[in-house]
Amino acid sequence: MKSILVIGIGRFGxxxxxxxxxxxxxxxAVDQVEEKLEDILPIVTSAKIADCTKEEVLRSFGVGNFDICFVCIGTNFQSSLEITSLLKELGAACVISKATRDIQAKFLLRNGADEVVYPDRDIAKRMAVKVSANHVYDYLEFGEYSIYEIQPLDEWIGKSIKEMNFRVKYNANILSIKQNGKSSLLPSADHVFQKDEHLMIIGENKDIKGILKRL
Incomplete structure (x- = not known):
């Protein structure tokens, strides 16, 4: 369990x-607008109506005692930048700030953010990848590697992982196999591919994309 401060309760927050x-x-949870806090009042540990661009406000929260501080302000970048900088100056251990553009991310990182997230961009990218390829059910990219949930290629059906020499041929690994709502982690080399399965495969982006082109 971690202690977390979330500043800015819009949709993402x-x-x-x-x-x-x-x-x-x-x-x-903290926001300047009381109405934005109403829906989450029953679930969060505490909620505050406050202007976090003021140093004395953040200081009163004891930001150094939180494991993570999120800055989720999407409509006023100047406020987001000021709050990010103040949090680090006041001893926040980890600050994660929201951005909508690359230039915003650069300024946030220069002014104290430990990490920047792009929720709208990331969702759009993920959805574009998902709908652009046949039989892709989910997708996650991290650096040069990615994980895809896909349907087996027709040429794999009825053959085992060992028989396909999967790891060598495709330079990828199968993390799990899902069938009828049940998942099997790290399947054995003797597993035989079936048409109604979903495979979770991991590998370098260039190698995974080679598989996707054949779906």
Whole structure:
């Protein structure tokens, strides 16, 4: 369990609070607008109506005691930048700030953000990849590697992982196989591919994209 401060309760901030609480964290939510806090009041540990661009306000929160501080302001970049900088000056251990453009990310990182997130861009990118390829059910990219949930290629059906020499031929690994709502992690080399399965495969982006082109 972690202690987390979330500043800015728009759509992203609200969903972030809800999911942080579901994962067992203590969450303090802060926004200048009282109405934005109403929906999450029953679930967060505490909620404050405050202007976090003021140093004395952040200082009163004891920001150095939080494991993570999120700055989720999307409509006023100047405020986001000021709050990010103040948090680090006041001893925040980890500051994660929201950005909508690359130039914003650069300024946030230069002014104290430990990490920057682009929720709208990341969702759009993920959806574009998902709908652009046949039989792709989910997708996650991290650096030069990616994980895809896909349907087996027709040429794999009825053959085992060993028989396909999968790792060598495709330079990728199968993390799990999902069938009828049940998942099997790290399947054995003797597993035989079936048409109604979903495969979770991991590999370098260039190698995975080679598989996707054949779906």
């Amino acid at each position: 609200k969903h972030l609070c809800e999911n942080l609480v579901k994962n067992g964290n203590d969450v303090m």
